[in-house]
Amino acid sequence: MNAPATPPGKRPPGPRPAPLPVGAPCPRPGCDGRVESTGFCSTRGHAVRCAAPGGPGGVPPVPESPPTAGARRRAETAQLFTVGPAGDGLLDLPVISTPSPEALVVTDPRVPAGGKTCGHEGCTAVVGRSYAGQAALPVGFCDRCGHPYDFTPRLAPGDLVGGQYRVVGCVANGGLGWVYLAHDMRLDGNPVALKGLINDRDPVALQREKEELRVLIGSDHPDIVRVINFVSHKDSTGPGGDGQDKDSQDGDGPGGDSSHTRYIVMEFVRGMHLSQVRDRITRGEGPFGEDRVFEYVLSYGCRILDALESLHRKNLVYCDLKPNNVMHYADRIKLIDLGAVRDLDDRTGHVLGARGFTAPEVVRMGVEGLSVRSDLFTLGATLRTLSEGCGKQPPGLGAESYARVLARATAADPRQRFGSAREMAEQLRGVLREIRSLRTRTETPEPSTLFAATATLLDASLGRVPPLERWLTGEVRPLLDPGLPEPGRVPHHLPVPYPDPADPAAALLAQPTTSGPRRLIQQLYASGRETVEICFRQLRAHLELGELDAARERLTTARALLGGLAPYDWRLCWHQGLLCLARRDTEAAQGEFERVYHALPGEYAPKLALGYCAEKAGAPADAERYYDAVWQRSRSTQGSAVFGLARLRLAAGDRTGAVALLGSLPEVSRHYDAARIACVRVLAGRLEGGDGPLLPDRSDLAAAFGRLPRLYLDEGHHAGPARDRLEAEILEVALERVAVRAGAARTGSRPPAGPGDSTDDEEFTLRTRLEAKLRRLARQAPAPAGLAALVDLANSVRPKTRF
Structure with missing residues (x-):
């Protein structure tokens, strides 16, 4: 009976041929070559590693397609999938239809193209590679450790x-x-x-x-x-x-x-490996060629981290994360090939991991280097591999935030990486929201788990009705103050970090209190505890009181309590930055906030602080990138960012742009009323110009007067001291504009007033209204001298009688 035919891809029955050792004579008749470590003849390049038993005549290995054919096959397989658009959700992925x-x-x-890592007892040599254009051998020995492969x-x-x-x-x-x-x-x-x-x-x-x-x-x-x-x-x-x-x-x-x-x-x-997805990203194919591609990469990261977190909770590490071990099917992902997963308590054996994706401490120390942080390194390397071939870049600050989140995940020192999969996922989601918001120009808010939103506004004056002192200083026609706070006041307007839940005093610090800063410091000392978070809370209270030396001492104590962890704790950098601002050292503060941004690339707080530092340093382009990233991500809670953007517009003479930004603050924002006041003041403000004050035009003033009755002032009353002061400021500028145009017309430097422009009747009306407002302001004067000054000012603008 004839033997049955051997099925395709299967070796004929019988013992395997014994491979020849390296250095043995080539078994081909008449050949004087030697077997090299590649498994091929040194003279003629024959494939000779597998020799037939019992004779010098070698038998050729199972025919092998060259690596290019293998790559072609993978490409053909990838083309079997069709990729449809993603949904509009934050973590939505393109939908892959499978054959x-x-x-x-x-x-x-x-044999896989390029061979495979031996892996025997930690051996990193590659086996099964092609040689001199010939196909790789499917059976042989590792030329480094001698272990057989098949x-x-x-x-x-x-x-x-x-x-x-x-x-x-x-x-x-x-x-x-x-x-x-x-x-x-x-x-x-x-x-x-x-x-x-x-x-x-x-x-x-x-x-x-x-x-x-x-x-x-x-x-x-x-x-x-x-x-x-x-x-x-x-x-x-x-x-x-x-x-x-x-x-x-x-x-x-x-x-x-x-x-x-x-x-x-x-x-x-039934799906594509992420290595196949990477190829589509590189080619810019379908949904993976859209502006949203970085959002997909970050979505992969968030989903993978959720899976890793489930393993880490069981004291397991994945070890071998790479694009080939993650599949995208439908609109989801799946971790596959868990052969390298191991228990962290097992420090025996060897680690299986891919070159270029294994953390350096694992390469150096083997199993002793394994940790949750080594797993996070592999994820960072995987995400970098997916995105490095993309021709597009995230918009605005998104590109830098993305680079920073990968830089921290793949830091050479594991102590500089994220401490857990959950911690890294929070930052990935933050960067994802930032990139999405910058791309769509619509907010994607999510409350921070690290910083509490502050009720105060990073604005010194723009969103406030001018105080009475504005008319008592002797400067009759001041320029509009854009409201950039002095550095010493900024620490009180920045977000406040939540207490670390692991701190022994976290429960105490989480309790609401009505105590002032002085009393709070005393109460925390009376608690008898000395923890890092207590030091930070006392530090902020000392800054509020202007006690910088005491604040510095609290920071020194916190650093000592942290010990060897101090260089890796972002909270120290944050509070050091606050102290530098209080000392008016903006440049040093910027360096500290940069370190916080590197540690927390998905958080808005360090970007808001960096935006202020750049604005104060006279770097408007940098300030705009930071402010815009914060503002676009959460418009309802980030009023400080939009005020910063408005200041930048005012510095460039763009009155319309500043009003448009301030007017876009949602009504649900706690800073909505301040923004509406700021709109009125900007519309009617004297701005700095090249040849003198830049006055608003007629339409700007009309808009300011039109907005004034709708402002929420004086506890909602239609008349009151705040409304009087704001209206007086607008009337002053309107009157100045009329006077300037009238003077220009008399001197011939400008054409006479045309229809609809300033007239003597308009000037008379403005003077009459302003006189009445100034006399009302006089009633607010706290002293007789102020009363007299305001009455004199009212008399100075009183219109001339017509009779």
């Missing part, structure tokens, strides 16, 4: 595994095993994935498979691949193998029977 599972089967499962698939189409799963073919290979598509014959042919081992002779790999089984069985996270079953299958390629299924569903672990190979049965995920 039939059978369309994903690889017809020529060979990339030949164990299963062929039609094999029945475990008496239940009919193999269709190979679809991929992971770090340790081939992945096959199979149909569950007991569940109406439902597609499943079978994963076995590449190096089934490797006890380390076998132990890792046990770990993967344990992790998969215990995992119930929707973004982690789900295990269904585990079975073993008779290895037809081993000694005496007959190719028939001798399935087992008992508890035998991998390697319990050398003639059986263990397979994990998992849900079949």
